[in-house]
Amino acid sequence: MAIIKLSETKLQELKEVCKSFNNDKGELINVLHKAQSIFGYLPAEVQEVIAKELNVSVAHVYGVVTFYSFFTMTPKGEHPISVCLGTACYVRGAEKVLEEFRRILKIQVGQTTPDGKFSLSCLRCVGACGLAPVVMVGEKVYGRVSPDGVKDIVAEYRN
Amino acid sequence: MELVKLTIDGKETEVEKGTTILQAAKTVGIDIPTLCFFELKDMHIENRPGSCRICVVEVQGRRNLAPACTTRADNGMVVKTHSIRVLNARRTVLELILSDHPAECLTCPKAGNCELQKLAEQLGVREIPYQGAQSTYRKDTSPAIIRNVDKCIMCRRCEMMCNDVQTVGALSAVNRGFMAVVAPAFEMNLEKSPCTYCGQCVSVCPTGALTEVDHSRNVINVLADPEKTVVIQTAPAVRAALGEEFGLEPGTLVTGKMVAALKRLGFDYVFDTDFAADLTIMEEGSELLDRLTRYLKGDKSVRLPILTSCCPGWVNFFEHQFPELRDIPSTAKSPQQMFGPVAKEYFAKKLGIDRKNMIVVSVMPCVAKKYECQREEFKMNGDPDVNYSITTRELAHLIKQSNIDFMALPDEEFDAPLGESTGASVIFGTTGGVIEAACRTAYEVYTGKKLDKVDFNQLRGFENIRHATIDFDGLPINIGIAHGLGNARKLLEDIKEGRNHFHAIEIMACPGGCIGGGGQPYHHGDSEILKKRAAALYREDANKPIRKSHENPFIIELYKEFLGKPLGEKSHQLLHTHYFDKSASVFIEE
Numbered sequence: 001m002a003i004i005k006l007s008e009t010k011l012q013e014l015k016e017v018c019k020s021f022n023n024d025k026g027e028l029i030n031v032l033h034k035a036q037s038i039f040g041y042l043p044a045e046v047q048e049v050i051a052k053e054l055n056v057s058v059a060h061v062y063g064v065v066t067f068y069s070f071f072t073m074t075p076k077g078e079h080p081i082s083v084c085l086g087t088a089c090y091v092r093g094a095e096k097v098l099e100e101f102r103r104i105l106k107i108q109v110g111q112t113t114p115d116g117k118f119s120l121s122c123l124r125c126v127g128a129c130g131l132a133p134v135v136m137v138g139e140k141v142y143g144r145v146s147p148d149g150v151k152d153i154v155a156e157y158r159n
Numbered sequence: 160m161e162l163v164k165l166t167i168d169g170k171e172t173e174v175e176k177g178t179t180i181l182q183a184a185k186t187v188g189i190d191i192p193t194l195c196f197f198e199l200k201d202m203h204i205e206n207r208p209g210s211c212r213i214c215v216v217e218v219q220g221r222r223n224l225a226p227a228c229t230t231r232a233d234n235g236m237v238v239k240t241h242s243i244r245v246l247n248a249r250r251t252v253l254e255l256i257l258s259d260h261p262a263e264c265l266t267c268p269k270a271g272n273c274e275l276q277k278l279a280e281q282l283g284v285r286e287i288p289y290q291g292a293q294s295t296y297r298k299d300t301s302p303a304i305i306r307n308v309d310k311c312i313m314c315r316r317c318e319m320m321c322n323d324v325q326t327v328g329a330l331s332a333v334n335r336g337f338m339a340v341v342a343p344a345f346e347m348n349l350e351k352s353p354c355t356y357c358g359q360c361v362s363v364c365p366t367g368a369l370t371e372v373d374h375s376r377n378v379i380n381v382l383a384d385p386e387k388t389v390v391i392q393t394a395p396a397v398r399a400a401l402g403e404e405f406g407l408e409p410g411t412l413v414t415g416k417m418v419a420a421l422k423r424l425g426f427d428y429v430f431d432t433d434f435a436a437d438l439t440i441m442e443e444g445s446e447l448l449d450r451l452t453r454y455l456k457g458d459k460s461v462r463l464p465i466l467t468s469c470c471p472g473w474v475n476f477f478e479h480q481f482p483e484l485r486d487i488p489s490t491a492k493s494p495q496q497m498f499g500p501v502a503k504e505y506f507a508k509k510l511g512i513d514r515k516n517m518i519v520v521s522v523m524p525c526v527a528k529k530y531e532c533q534r535e536e537f538k539m540n541g542d543p544d545v546n547y548s549i550t551t552r553e554l555a556h557l558i559k560q561s562n563i564d565f566m567a568l569p570d571e572e573f574d575a576p577l578g579e580s581t582g583a584s585v586i587f588g589t590t591g592g593v594i595e596a597a598c599r600t601a602y603e604v605y606t607g608k609k610l611d612k613v614d615f616n617q618l619r620g621f622e623n624i625r626h627a628t629i630d631f632d633g634l635p636i637n638i639g640i641a642h643g644l645g646n647a648r649k650l651l652e653d654i655k656e657g658r659n660h661f662h663a664i665e666i667m668a669c670p671g672g673c674i675g676g677g678g679q680p681y682h683h684g685d686s687e688i689l690k691k692r693a694a695a696l697y698r699e700d701a702n703k704p705i706r707k708s709h710e711n712p713f714i715i716e717l718y719k720e721f722l723g724k725p726l727g728e729k730s731h732q733l734l735h736t737h738y739f740d741k742s743a744s745v746f747i748e749e
Contacts (some may be wrong), residue, residue, distance in 0.1 A: 057327075
């Protein structure tokens with residue numbers, strides 16, 4: 001694992017989060033949640049800082065991070081793409097849309113492009129079934145996406 | 160005390176409220192099989208995740224089967240421990256565990272001592288009807304411990320030892336479901352973790368998932384080399400446990416037979432680590448007195464308490480977790496590492512041989528000793544002071560494969576001069592023993608008076624943390640004792656916070672001290688075995704003609720002829736060491 005320099009301000013923010021939970025080891029999961037929202041993911045360095053602040057072993061922190069699928073040690077891309085694979089989207093061809101994202105971005109689900117621009121994930125139902133199939137890029141929702149439309153969505157964020 | 164009445168397999172019993180069905184069954188002679196459950200009574204060591212489900216029993220009125228290890232006995236409960244439903248469920252559980260376990264029993268280092276194997280035999284499993292993928296993981300070899308996670312059954316005993324008892328925090332369960340394994344943080348190798356190699360995980364692992372690095376083959380090879388003079392040293396705790404490997408009652412002393420066996424194995428000189436333990440007392444005791452007298456004279460630079468440094472697991476612990484306190488422990492090397500340079504720099508010269516042609520082997524109750532003898536600072540021009548360290552278990556294997564009928568051996572004596580020892584050194588193998596040995600010498604040296612009674616009973620026992628005040632002829636000396644690294648941590652935190660007013664503290668990493676070391680015959684959770692081993696060492700001490708280290712005639716001669724005086728220049732060079740700060744993040748490579 002290469003050393004990734006954590007930004008001082010974000011690091012300070014993380015320590016503040018731990019403090020707001022009274023550095024209580026019982027609050028580990030809550031701290032991890034906040035940490036992931038600060039950094040976008042939970043690299044080893046962040047886990048070490050949390051372990052130190054809450055006075056638990058790094059092995060324990062890592063154990064919790066790997067147990068819950070919500071936590072990730074892979075950095076999300078600048079523009080995280082989520083393809084809905086809920087029932088409505090699925091029957092209207094979401095699988096093919098996802099396939100097209102994989103082909104264009106040359107990454108698998110759960111991965112990030114080498115330039116850090118995009119990451120790809122799938123989710124189950126965003127509550128916009130009327131727009132199926134649905135794709136989200138960051139906070140923005142795209143409805144009725146066809147495989148042909150995928151390249152235009154990607155192009156929107158390429159620069 | 161509230162009592163509850165219940166019926167187990169038709170037998171009525173009354174037990175204290177809060178008692179588990181497992182414990183209650185024992186009162187009526189029913190032994191429910193367990194697998195993940197583990198305890199060392201009176202030592203506050205318990206693993207009860209209720210996860211393996213081997214101990215399930217039928218409780219009348221309850222829909223599902225109940226794990227006996229976690230279900231509390233209740234009034235009017237009717238329990239069946241071997242109904243057809245229970246037997247079928249128990250067998251299915253075991254078959255499922257076995258379906259994800261490599262069938263390598265013939266070549267497994269745990270063969271004969273494996274609790275899973277024993278259970279399969281006990282339950283009469285003849286085939287494994289389930290076939291499917293087996294979880295596999297890379298093998299991890301460190302200087303002392305091998306992790307073969309393929310054999311892990313996720314009982315979590317090692318995790319309990321590493322985290323709750325030892326507070327080392329090297330291991331944790333990671334990932335989930337079929338992919339779950341017990342591993343260090345970020346699934347790095349153990350060598351990169353804060354592991355102290357205390358080996359307590361090895362001593363409680365029910366299967367072959369955690370074992371020691373086996374050096375017995377290296378020993379066989381050097382014994383076969385005519386160029387080499389092979390010297391062996393045996394640690395005090397070994398003689399109180401080795402007999403168990405040959406079916407003897409725990410607590411049987413086999414000192415004489417052990418020496419006889421080592422001579423038959425072909426060692427050129429059979430020496431005793433006890434001799435080096437006497438030497439440790441000379442150095443460590445002198446250091447204690449030196450610090451104490453300077454402190455009493457008002458020297459503010461002196462740091463007290465002095466901490467013992469004989470235990471390599473403990474040394475690794477404070478180097479990783481309390482590096483800021485590393486100037487407090489005694490600088491005296493452990494007996495194993497004092498023996499090395501005395502053998503190679505003194506005895507080899509006496510024999511007129513080059514140190515490269517002398518091989519020093521140690522038999523230890525310990526797994527961490529394997530790492531200790533590989534430390535760079537314990538080498539001279541690349542040549543280690545101690546070449547190989549084998550455990551009590553490995554020695555038993557060596558004896559068995561060399562066709563030696565251990566029980567038929569006569570008692571033989573250690574060789575001179577490095578085989579002579581006192582009662583003080585024998586008790587090094589149990590918690591409280593090192594500090595008692597130190598007190599015997601320090602008292603007499605400090606006061607100039609003879610002790611009426613050499614037994615310091617107030618220092619003995621199995622309490623996790625003990626303290627006692629010893630009267631040094633008007634000067635009260637406060638002594639602390641901790642065994643188990645979690646207990647050591649408590650004392651260290653007190654020191655850090657300035658709450659601690661001890662003059663000297665003895666720490667041993669393993670529960671019970673070396674008699675409960677990670678390299679000893681497996682005790683399978685029977686704390687009585689540990690107590691019997693300790694009692695055996697006190698017996699050996701009581702029977703020794705000389706019971707104080709400074710009265711060992713060969714120690715006196717060694718100082719006269721070679722070392723000069725304790726804490727002198729030669730001693731400093733050969734018998735003392737220094738410690739390192741190992742707290743830096745080891746997970747992130749530059």
